[in-house]
Amino acid sequence: MTTGNSTSDLDISKSSGTARVTPAAPAPLWATVIATFFGVGRLRPGPGSWGSAATVLLWAIVAHSISATSQPAAASVLALMAVLIGIPAATRVSRASGLKDPQFVVIDEVAGQLISFIGIPISWKTLLAGFILFRVFDILKPPPVRQLERIPEGAGIVLDDLGAGLYALAVMHLLLHIRLLNG
Numbered sequence: 641m642t643t644g645n646s647t648s649d650l651d652i653s654k655s656s657g658t659a660r661v662t663p664a665a666p667a668p669l670w671a672t673v674i675a676t677f678f679g680v681g682r683l684r685p686g687p688g689s690w691g692s693a694a695t696v697l698l699w700a701i702v703a704h705s706i707s708a709t710s711q712p713a714a715a716s717v718l719a720l721m722a723v724l725i726g727i728p729a730a731t732r733v734s735r736a737s738g739l740k741d742p743q744f745v746v747i748d749e750v751a752g753q754l755i756s757f758i759g760i761p762i763s764w765k766t767l768l769a770g771f772i773l774f775r776v777f778d779i780l781k782p783p784p785v786r787q788l789e790r791i792p793e794g795a796g797i798v799l800d801d802l803g804a805g806l807y808a809l810a811v812m813h814l815l816l817h818i819r820l821l822n823g
Contacts, residue, residue, distance in 0.1 A: 667736035674729035674747055681746035689775060691746025695753040696771045703762040712759045719758070719805075722751035723798055731794030741789065741797050748801035752778060755805030760812050765821050773811050777804035 667675070676682055683690040702718075703711050726747035733745055756770040778801055781789065785807070789800035815821045 665736065667733045671729040671732035671736075674725055675733040675742075675745045677746045677750050681744035687743050687746055688749050688778065691749035692753045692771055692775055692778075695750045696767050699754060699757055700762060700767055703757075708761065711757075711762065715754050715758045719751050719754035719802075722747055722754060723802065726751055726798050727794040729794070730797040734793055734797065745797055748798040749774075749778065751798055752801030752803075752805030752808075755802060756808035756812060758809060760809075760816065763821070766812065766816075769815060769821055770808060770812055773808035774805055777807040782807065 673679075677691050677694060680690050680694045681687045699715070699718075702714060706714055730745050730747060734740065734742060753770070753774050756774045757766070760766050760770065777785065781800060781804065785800050785803035788803050789796050791799055812821070
């Protein structure tokens, strides 16, 4: 059993500045499938953008198959499911890979991207704006989003993207209010 205090347990990569811990046993298959969102996180370049794009596409399909009045609840429930299943999956994959926040873990993008569509009517404009806004806030990480990623393990991996999703959601509602996304 390690305490996490020895230098062999923690290696800071000078080229990327990311913490790398000694990898544990391989992650369970369920955790890898969820964390990579069925392998989408293995796509290159930009696995986070691929994860967001896949979520936008799936949300468009789901949203068009249910009533407009059911869409806010559906987006909320799906985001909550991504969080509740994603945090333990991201934790296990992070531990197994030895990386604090592996790029191929994209369940966090799924959760955050879904947040950006809560209460938003579906159109090509809103889907595109939601994708762009979420990616911008996920990359820029305005306060307190940057601080959320400092939370350990899967919680930190997922919660910073929820913050980015909330920023995107606020801007989306503002754009709808001033009628830039209507029609």
